[in-house]
Amino acid sequence: MSKKTLMARGLFVAAYLLLAIWAYTTGKGYVVFINNYATGESVEVFVTLDKASPVRIRRGGFVPLMVKGKGTHQIMVRREGAADFEGAFVYPRSAEALSIAVAMIMPGQELVVVPVSAALEER
Amino acid sequence: MNPLKKFEPLKFISDNIVTVIFLALTIIAIPFSRLSGIYILSNLIDRFARSAFLVFALILPIMAGMGINFAMVLGATAGQIGLIFAIDYNVMGIQGLLLATCIGVPLSIFLGWFCGQVLNRARGREMVTGFILGYFMDGVYQFFGLYVMGWLIPIRTREVMQVTGSGVRNTLALGPVRGGLDNILNLQVGPFHLPLLTFGVIAFLCLFIIWFRKTKLGHDMRAIGQDQGVSHSAGIAVDRTRIMAIVISTILACIGQIIYLQNMGNMGTYTSQRQAGYFAAAAILVGGATVSKATIMNVFVGVFLVHSLYITMPIAGKEIFKSAMVGQYMSDFINYAIIALALVLHAWRNKRNADLARAGLRGHADKDSALAAQAGAVQ
Amino acid sequence: MANESSLLSLEGISKDFYGNVVLEDVTFTVGRGEIIGLVGENGAGKTTLMRILFGMPVIAETGGFKGRIMLDGKQVAFTSPFDALDAGIGMVHQEFSLIPGFTATENITLNRESMKRNVACDIFGERMSVLDRARMRTRAAKAISRLGVKLDPDILVSEMPVGHKQFTEIAREIDRSNVKLLVLDEPTAVLTETEAEVLIQSMRMLAAQGISIIFISHRLHEIINVADKIVVLRDGKAVKSVPVKGVSVHDIATWMVGREVKGSSSMLSACSEKVFLKVDNLWVDMPGETVRNVSFDVCEGEIFGIGGLAGQGKLGIPNGLMGLFPAGGNASLDDSPVPLNDPHKVLNNHMAFVSEDRRGVGLLLDETLEWNVAFTAMQAKGEHLIPVLGGLFKLRNERTMKLLAEEYIKTLEIKCTGPKQRAKELSGGNQQKICLAKAFALKPKLLFVSEPTRGIDVGAKAIVLETLRRYNKEYGMTIVMVSSELEELRSICHRIAIVDEGRIAGILPPTAEIAEFGLLMSGEKTGKNGDAA
Known part of the structure; x- marks a missing residue:
């Protein structure tokens, strides 16, 4: 086997492994719990994460949604009688899960995300 | 004349x-x-994108004179194993499909090599042997899915596990990777929805097959398909070439099954691979291929x-x-x-x-x- | 053409297969650009000699050979045919080894294709190179032009006339850059006269270009026409090795078959003039023994011999008439038509067959002798069966089966422990006798015997032949005997037909000169009954 052949094969295997690793790291889904716990005037909401289709959350309910990879993600919240909210949040590298309360989302304000372990301690 | x-x-x-x-x-x-032409056509486009790749897996073995490769079920199984892992690790979208492919392809190479070895010992009876190999693989796969998963390899995601607490579910929802390929590059033309990336992959495969027929290996396969004795006496490594035809077919079946399932969105864990085999065999035969001749057309x-x-x-x-x-x-x-x-x-x-x-x-x-x-x- | 320095010399080649001597001290040389005509009957050792030259594994597996092979003054010992090819020796086989769906170009360059490398080669190996079709075509055209024939490089082999296939094969061999010696094994056997003539021209052209040729053929006039030197093999010995000048076809035929003839026809029974079996325009599709168009008559009480070289169709005749292979044409026995393609009806029609395939078709190897003897009679005629419940079903009649077997064991002197012994435990000669007994048990009026003495020792041979002669004499049984051994046919037959290329080349009395038979076998002469093209 010539040196060139050996190198080409080495590169091929390396590229193959890199592809697998890249797919795993960037494609892994992480959970975001989105709750619509009642705080008075709360109503049914539709939440859209990234490019997924909108998900309905009834009043007082919560849903686990998935986002692809950690890092920055888009969120859009639509509720009756209010303007749509569009924003972004950062999934912290250290977090295993994330919780977002719809009630805490105010137009024009910073989005509040709570790593789940912290959220659990609060209760 | x-x-x-x-x-x-x-x-x-x-x-x-x-x-x-x-x-x-x-x-x-x-x-x-009483269906409208538009309904039928738009359905056809969707289904073509879904299953064309699978059928291409059968071309090379026919070219190499091994008949319809019913053992492509082995490749489909490998693809499904890849998908089970992708879902279990919760890898989403195109990355999930790529990961499934990365896991499925080495598995396909091994299974195809094994299958080729067996078929070389069953010369002239490749089709029925391949068919039975498919059943044998069912047994191995069920053992893997029902016992090895959850026992040697822990299942992380509850949606993958059977309600009894071990083994992979009979029907697996492929939500995270659903449309992972189809939804990336889309074009809406009137009432028709065109998954361009999927078409691109199929077009690439066609080009690959056209190119492959021009290579030495493809040429040798055609020679072997017509006369093994003559090819052998000309010094072509007949057995090795036949194994390669099966290995490539198995890899294509693996990728084809992944593409098929991402379109379907859920998978009959223990049945889908078999349907893939029947479907592909029927399709290529209906298209006018015989057990000894098949073209892209x-x-x-x-x-x-x-x-x-x-x-x-x-x-x-x-x-x-x-x-x-x-x-x-x-x-x-x-x-x-x-x-x-x-x-x-x-x-x-x-x-x-x-x-x-x-x-x-x-x-x-x-x-x-x-x-x-x-x-x-x-x- | 012959050059002084020899290219290949075979020195004292001897070979035996487990004590059975096939070649004995064969010596001859091949000069550069010289054409050697190699002739000999089947079994004379031509095939074995070529296998040794090409280093076929079968030779080493059976204990190698004695003597040495010198190529270009150096001793060579090939361990596989590919070594021989690398050393510049090419072989064109009797059967076409071409890929039917490939063009002439693709066949000529098969597995030596011109290729262009690409990136995929580094990762997946050289076989991912793309074929360079333009260069392949140029190479093919060049090889064809060296042969001096017209042949379209782009035509598919399956659409070629037979002659072009032969040229394609030869072109494939001379496409090798270093080819020095070509072995052509019966290249003209499948060709028409004109095609053969063109081929001979091509051979002369190749020889003029310095390529030596060993030309194996049984068409003797072609040998005389083209060869510089002639080597005659007989019973494993090179009986003659002479320049072709002044040699006649008759001389070669005599050298080929000329051995002592034992026995005589005087002990034969007289046979009537009445035509018993009449065969008209018979064809049989038996692989390797194709019968194309055969007509002959057999008289009542006659022993009719059918001889000829292997692969010419003599075995096809009885196998076709007995319905074992697809056949067509007309045949009648005693003026009633013989149903073709239906073995069962034929057996009911007073005809029986002793197959050349003793262990495959002839015997039930794992069954007892009585079973073997009675089996065909039971199946074909319903003998040795006891009807139960008014014939609703039938049981074997063990008693009559035993009596029958004992009778034949006695009359045919079969050496065995008794009727209950298994057929596979017997020797070849005794197995052959069982086959005869099985046929006799049908009490046929016409018996076909195919290669009755193949693979059995001399003593057993004599008994088998004597048995046939006795049944012919005492019971007036008409016998058609097919054999490759001419001597044997001449010793017991009334008339002998020689089959060549699926046709009857001629019918001779056993007293005819041996050279006459040789000429018929080599297609040099056709008798009045033949209609060869």
């Missing part, structure tokens, strides 16, 4: 009888189903025809018999019948060619014309 130059309608029909029967059935079923024609029948038959059945079940039954029945018909026709053609050759036993002049006629029949 050359019978090909003259177009004879009867001969054309008798040479493509499987395709003609299927076309006739579809044409009859369409008006009964056969794949396209076959996929369109089979799906036209799948779309229209259940509805037509519902309209005629007032029962969708009967229509569903009819399309399944026709599907299997077509495989049987094509195999019988192949045996019959071989016999007819032998008779033609025999007709010329008396004298050289007769023999030459019989051989020419035979050559025409083989084409």
Whole structure:
């Protein structure tokens, strides 16, 4: 086997492994719990994460949604009688899960995300 | 001298009888189903993108003279194992599909190599051996899915696990990777939804096959497909080349099954791979391929025809018999019948060619014309 | 043409297969650009000699050979045919080894294709290179032009006339850059006269270009026509190695078959003039033994011999008439038509067959002798069966089966422990006798015997032949005997037909000169009954 052949094969295997690793790291889904716990005037909401289709959350309910990879993600919240909210949040590298309360989302304000372990301690 | 130059309608029909029967059935079923042309066409586009890749897996083994590779079920199984891991690790979208492929391909290479070894020991009976290998693989796969998963390899995601607490579910929802390929690059043309990336992958595969036929390996496969003895005496490594044909077929089946399932969105963990095998065999035969000759065109024609029948038959059945079940039954029945018909026709053609050759036993002049006629029949 | 320095010399080649001597001290040389005509009967050792030259594994597996092979003055010992090819020796086989769906170009360059490398080669190996079709075509055209024939490089082999296939094969061999010696094994056997003539021209052209040729053929006039030197093999010995000048076809035929003839026809019974079996335009599709167009008559009480070289169709005649292979034409026995393609009816029609395939078709190897003897009679005629419940079903009649077997064991002197012994435990000669007994048990009026003495020792041979002669004499049984051994046919037959290329080349009395038979076998002469093209 010539040196060139050996190198080409080495590169091929390396590229193959890199592809697998890249797919795993960037494609892994992480959970975001989105709750619509009642705080008075709360109503049914539709939440859209990234490019997924909108998900309905009834009043007082919560849903686990998935986002692809950690890092920055888009969120859009639509509720009756209010303007749509569009924003972004950062999934912290250290977090295993994330919780977002719809009630805490105010137009024009910073989005509040709570790593789940912290959220659990609060209760 | 050359019978090909003259177009004879009867001969054309008798040479493509499987395709003609299927076309006739579809044409009859369409008006009964009362489906609109747009509905049928947009469904066809979706289904073509879904399953064309799978059918391409069968071309190379046919070229190498090994008949319909029923053992492509092994590749489909490998693809499903890849998907189980992707779902269990919760890898989403195109990355999930790539990861499934990265896991499935090495597995396919191993399974294809194993299968090739077995088929080399069952020369001349490749098809039935491949068929039985598929059943054998079912056993191995069920052992893996039901016992090894959850016991040696822990299952992380509850949606993958059976309710009993071990093993992989019978029906696996592929939510995270659903449409992972189809939804990346889309084009809406009027009422039609075109998954461009999926089409791109299929086009790339076609180019690959065209290129592959021009390579030394592809050329050797064609030679072996026609005469193993001659190829061997010319120094071609017959056994190795046959194994390669099966390995490539298995890899393509693995990728094809992943593409198929990402479109479907859920997977019958222990049944989908088998359906893939039946479907692909039926499609390529309906497209006019024989157990000894297959082209890219056969794949396209076959996929369109089979799906036209799948779309229209259940509805037509519902309209005629007032029962969708009967229509569903009819399309399944026709599907299997077509495989049987094509195999019988192949045996019959071989016999007819032998008779033609025999007709010329008396004298050289007769023999030459019989051989020419035979050559025409083989084409 | 012959050059002084020899290219290849075979020195004292001897070979035996487990004590059975096939070649004995064969010596001859091949000069550069020289054409050697190699002739000999089947079994004379031509095939074995070529296998040794090409280093076929079968030779080493059976204990190698004695003597040495010198190529270009150096001793060579090939361990596989590919070594021989590398050393510049090419072989064109009797059967076409071409890929039917490939063009002439693709066949000529098969597995030596011109290729262009690409990136995929580094990762997946050289076989991912793309074929360079333009260069392949140029190479093919060049090889064809060296042969001096017209042949379209783009035509499919399956659409070629037979002659072009032969040229394609030869072109494939001379496409090798270093080819020095070509072995052509019966290249003209399948060709018409004109095609053969063109081939001979091509051979002269190749020789003029310095390529030596070993030309194996049984068409002797071609040998005389083209060869510079002639080597005659007989019973494993090179009996003659002479320049071709001044040699006649008759001389070669005599050298080929000329051995002592034992026995005589005087002990034969007289046979009537009445035509018993009449065969008209018979064809049989038996692989390797194709019968194309055969007509002959056999008289009542006659022993009719059918001889000829292997592969010419003599075995096809009885196998076709007995319905074992697809056949067509007309045949009648005692003026009633013989149904072809139906073995059962033929057996009911007073005809029986002793197959050349003793262990395959002839015997039930795992069954007892009585079973073997009675089996065909039971199946074909319903003998040795006891009807039960008015014939609703039938049981074997063990008693009559035993009596029958004992009778034949006695009359045919079969050496065995008794009727209950298994057929596979017997020796070849005794197995052959069982086959005869099985046929006799049908009490046929016409018996076909195919190669009755193949693979059995001399003593057993004599008994088998004597048995046939006795049944012919005492019971007036008409016998058609097919054999490759001419001597044997001449010792017991009334008339002998020689089959060549699926046709009857001629029918001779056993007293005819041996050279006459040789000429018929080599297709040099056709008798009045033949209609060869």
